[in-house]
Structures are given as C-alpha cells and as structure tokens.
Amino acid sequence: MKKIGLMAVAVLLAACSGTSSQQENEAGKEGLMGKVHKVQTLIYKAKLQGTEIAKDDKPDPYGEMDFFPKEDTRIYNEEGRLDSIVSVLDVTKYITVYTYQEGKVSNEKLFRNGELLTDRNYVYQGDNLAKTVEDMYVGGDKTTNEYPVDASKVEYVDGNRVEHGETERDYVVKDAQGRILKESAYNEMDEYQIIKEYTYNDKGWLTSCTMGEDTKFSYEYPETDNRATGRVW
16 A cells, blocks of 8 residues: 655645554554555655646654654565554654554564564453563663552543643544544743644545644545545544
C-alpha cells in the first residue's frame, strides 16, 4: 500500500498526527485490507511545476524538528500483526521488534545500529495492561524500571476514554476506536499549555487538527489504493 502525501498532507500530517499505530497495546493491521506484508512511509515537501504537483525535498532530513512523522518501513506477519518497524535517521538505524501473547503485545525490543537499546515487557491482569517493565542498555550498563498503570488516572466520559497525566492539564481523550479526539500537554517550566483537537472522516482518517483558537490544519487524501481503507497515522 502506498501512502501518498503531497501539498498540505505531506507537510502538515506530522504537525498534528492525532492517531497512533499502537492503541491499547494491540499492534494489529491498523485497518489495512488484504494480505499486506510491508508499508513504507515517505515524507516530501511539494511544489507546483506548472499545473502539476512534484516532490521537492525532505522537510526535515536530520530529524531536528518535532513537526514531522518518522519515515519508516513497517513489516507485518502472516497473522497481519505488526512484526517490526525499521527507520533510519541520518546514519542511525532503528529497528523495533514486537512479540505477542493472546493477541496483545507482550514484548517490544528497540535496536540501534544492531545493538539492543530497550527491552520492554508488558504485564496484564486479564485484558488490561497492569504494568510495563523496561530494561535499558546504555554504555554497557543495564537499568531496569517498572511503570505500573494507575487506574485512577483513566475514566470514561460519554463513551470516550480519558487518560490523565501528571497534572490536571495533561490528558488525552480517545473514542471507542482508540482515535485521539483531544490532547493537552502542559509545560510547568515555561508555563504554557498546548491543546489539540482532531476530527475524522467516515473511514477513520484524520481530516483536521485544531491548535488553540487560530491554528487549524486540514488533510486531504487525493489518491489511495484499495487497501487504504483503515487507520492512517
């Protein structure tokens, strides 16, 4: 499946990427149809050449700005679940590999230029994630941390899931399909808050992102193939 991003789609999709490939720790086919084995995401700026749209250049080739999604290649296994993600930033290659148990992600390993960087194990109680145990390897040293899930920070309002963060101003609102409807992030040091709100079309594709009162991004999908019928990110 090709993901086509030109004009506003190419530049703005990253600025308000309101969906996630990992919802509730279930890395499935992400809405893709048929026997999809590999999906490659490429990001370009666009320019008009006469009346035609052409690729121009990479908007952020060295990943210096936090406004664009990562270019990556996603590999799916025979069951249609996300097996691995490969991305290259400058001369550094990252590979994330997933393991599943009873349909949920049980382990996630991140390799950097072939060396293991993080090893995360997800522990469940029934169908719910109870905690994450993370091993990190830096300079030959191993550090282990546990991150329990605080059920008191999750509530359901009007059928939507609200996940609260460290402060009252940090939260994420998701619908029943796991799509982000609204998110708020508060920077205590600089005392500013960023709130983003998202809308989707009947296919579940992101159609708009609003930041504050005077900033709005719109998304169009001028060309898709017959496998692009589900979630986009």
